[in-house]
Amino acid sequence: MAGASNIFCRDCLTLTAPVRPRCPACGSPRVLSHPERDRLSIAHVDCDAFYATIEKRDAPELRDKPVIVGGGKRGVVSTACYIARTYGVRSAMPMFKALQACPHAVVIKPDMEKYARVGREVRRMMLELTPLVEPLSIDEAFLDLTGTERLHKASPAITLARFAQRVEKELGITISVGLSVNKFLAKIASDLDKPRGFSIIGEAGVDSFLAGKPVSIIHGIGAATQERLARAGLRTIDDIRARDPGEIVALVGKDGLRLHRLAHGIDTRKVDPVRETKSISAETTFNHDIRDVETLTPILWRLTEKLSFRLKKAGFAGRSVTLKLKTADFRTRTRSRSGFPPTQLARRLFDIAAPMLASECDGTAFRLIGIGASDLCDAALADTGDLADTESVRLARMERAVDNLRERFGKAAVVRGIGFAADAMRPADKKDDSRR
């Protein structure tokens, strides 16, 4: 299968002859050639500037303007479109900095429900390609297309190119595809010629591709690890390859082995469609910094109800509760409690978190508060009561009744008194959906 069949046009899917800069059928320059094209089947698919692209799709007059999706003036940038990015705007940048860099940007408040809807559509289409879809977030996923050739009557590469076209046509957004031998390389590939990219890293080209690349190309190497490696003179992938695995372990701990293998392009992780949920949480950023416990407590209650709702929906109970606070100068404080019988009840989660909050309120100004449950177990083990707790069973029945009422008559149908004060402090942005 050498020659013409290895090269095809991204735009019209026509197979083309080698060394042709343009597709002879449609004239597009986006022809794709790779000797291993038909042997690779692990893909990483990433939507391009997801939130911003959706907003531009829905408001065509914004197409040629820099668009930033993110919270009000206190929030952070969730997504910046590619025009805004040319001004230096990046995700997770505080909004005031983004607006300094690009003062004429159009700022849009995130509409998470809309994005989730589009994200679900993309996922549905992915699942038509293969059941082995491992979502990483709302807008990216790994796909294992091994053995789908007969089903789709095409190689994974062609199937993915078709998929990219379909997403573009039906949903009005663009995606970038990375195709390679494993997850690590597929993820790198998808980032290579974003937006609307399609990159292939084949087995034979791994070594030459990784040669000379900075260590930061390895997903999951944080600033601290990078720093530690740099101090030992390890800046590029080659530097890591040149060392013994043992030396890397000595430098960065047990993760060093994995690092060393990744530097050689070796990654044996499978594409796993059901990733284990490790924690469930809810958090919110305030419009104005808050110092006093009286104002924070009702907000914590609202978040706890949200957390409880998510736990119940997912069928989980927590054996550990973590309170998260971010101070006005962006320092994160987390406090955890564990050792209690598993629970998914808002009242019990709150009773655990509230004293932790009270002892953190020492006059410090906070910009964010969050609550999470971890060390999760099956909901069947939760809130069964014990010799010192004859309340939980009754409490669980009560919360179930309230949940039923809310389902039928809306969230505001039943509100606990403590939550009223929280209305005055509407959150700045809705960056509160986190499940890891």
Add this chain to the structure above:
Amino acid sequence: MKVTVERAALLKSLGHVHRVVERRNTIPILSNVLLRAESGMLHLKATDLDLEVTEALAADVEMGGATTVPAHVLYDIVRKLPDGSQVSLETGGDTSQMLIRSGRSRFSLQALPESDFPDIAAGEMPHRFSLPAGELKRLIDKTQFAISTEETRYYLNGIYLHTIESNGMPVLRAVATDGHRLARVETAAPEGSAGMPGVIVPRKAVAEVQKLLEDADAQVSVELSPSKIRLSIGSVVLTSKLIDGTFPDYQRVIPTGNDKHLVVERASFAAAVDRVSTISSERGRAVKLALADGRLTLSVTNPDSGSATEELEVDYEAEPLDIGFNARYLLDITAQLDGDTALFKLADPGSPTLIQDREGASALYVLMPMRV
């Protein structure tokens, strides 16, 4: 201050007070023991702000005065001094040092002024009574194992001590529970204890009292206020804050209608439970009790390591029943029982079981079953 004491007496007293001092302290003075010499006595005091222990011993006081020095260091020094020696403690013009002299050894310890030493303002103690040391020790020994370490339910981190009427008799009752097991032990109410508030004595105070009771056979006097407890055991006085919380209504969870009675020979039962639990996993130490026709079959199945069973002849006439318990908890409870036999009152595999020496015993244990 200048005082001379016998090394053995000082060591014993320091042994009583230095345990209260936490090994790590952010407040320097809390690492210290307070020494005060006056009218023929040396007084020692140590505290962790929740618990305070004082003791006085006879001493040859040349010059009265007081100072504080690191408790664990002083204890270690005195411990290493030769038996039968005399120890002299002295602060001179320089109050930031205390000199220790014994035989040909000399030590100089950094001292902090007495005035900085915290005091648990005990305030009024309106309730007082006394009881034999042995009785108090029994109340503690038989309930201590059930004290919870769970931070979130802090009100379970101690022994609940209160008076109540039991079978028409006023009793002083100690209760502890961690939610999985509950221990309830009582003794005839000492004179003057009636009307005392129900109090939760924290775990650390309980452990210290227990150690102090080891070599005591006299009366212990107890003083109480709603927020503090003070126990005088010989020359030692222990004052502790109480846990500020409400102990759950334990009476509701003590089963009264369990009609399936099982009588086992205590020692062989415990040995059998211990044997079969050898192969249980760390996390779920469940042992299954299968009861039918005077026979008890204990079994453990651990998917990771294998299985074990053991049969025992028992006294059981009710209908067959399978029920699971945490092996560790079963052993803890059977270790506390006094008699040769143990009486289990069971209901069903999902309900708490009552365990006693025999019908009407003053110590009573409740154990939650586990799913097996």
